[in-house]
Amino acid sequence: MSSSEQTTPSACLESDGDGIGGNEQEAEPDHWTERGRAASGSNSNATGRPRRSVLALGHITPMKVLARVLVLSLTFAAGIIAGGSACYLYFQLAVEADRSEVAEGRANEARAVCGFHQTALYQRAGLYHQKFGCWPTNVQELAVMHFLPEYSQVHLCSLQIPASGLITSYDQKGTFIEQTQHCTVGYYVLSPYRFRFDGTNFTVSCTLDVSHNQ
Numbered sequence: 450m451s452s453s454e455q456t457t458p459s460a461c462l463e464s465d466g467d468g469i470g471g472n473e474q475e476a477e478p479d480h481w482t483e484r485g486r487a488a489s490g491s492n493s494n495a496t497g498r499p500r501r502s503v504l505a506l507g508h509i510t511p512m513k514v515l516a517r518v519l520v521l522s523l524t525f526a527a528g529i530i531a532g533g534s535a536c537y538l539y540f541q542l543a544v545e546a547d548r549s550e551v552a553e554g555r556a557n558e559a560r561a562v563c564g565f566h567q568t569a570l571y572q573r574a575g576l577y578h579q580k581f582g583c584w585p586t587n588v589q590e591l592a593v594m595h596f597l598p599e600y601s602q603v604h605l606c607s608l609q610i611p612a613s614g615l616i617t618s619y620d621q622k623g624t625f626i627e628q629t630q631h632c633t634v635g636y637y638v639l640s641p642y643r644f645r646f647d648g649t650n651f652t653v654s655c656t657l658d659v660s661h662n663q
């Protein structure tokens with residue numbers, strides 16, 4: 450018992466000098482029992498090995514790791530800034546393109562809605578033609594003969610319906626327009642649409658915007 454107590458953990462480590470530990474059986478077979486017990490009983494391995502590895506890391510590896518981390522993080526940050534500005538430029542361009550697209554889209558939509566109205570009027574005029582054998586001269590005639598209601602969306606060009614859905618300028622001109630619960634309707638007397646028959650072709654046109662005419 451006394452011999453095992455005298456063999457301190459530090460002495461075991463220094464006597465070996467191989468960095469593995471002091472409890473190798475082949476190194477000193479005579480003290481196998483004592484040293485084996487001392488090694489297992491004490492915390493020589495627990496304190497010795499980690500200390501050596503910590504020292505190795507502290508002198509060489511952590512500095513390299515730190516340098517690499519710094520370089521990588523700087524590169525990464527630069528990449529983010531460059532990428533961010535590129536994204537911002539792209540975003541600006543996208544917004545501008547979107548604006549012009551929105552304006553163009555609204556114009557197209559207005560033309561399309563006006564086109565629907567012209568088609569509807571043409572269809573009613575066709576019914577009028579089937580019944581009377583002649584074409585109506587104007588929208589008023591269709592409404593009077595009950596081919597169209599007095600108040601209808603079809604009596605409005607889409608240009609007369611602002612995005613807000615409220616009638617402003619058209620109302621100020623003395624036009625009678627009714628805002629119903631569901632949609633804006635116009636009075637037939639003030640329809641912006643005109644009929645024309647040149648002897649062979651019957652056409653419907655919008656007087657508010659030439660570009661609306663098909």
Ligand SMILES: [Zn+2]
Binds near residue numbers: 608656658
């Ligand atoms: Zn129109």
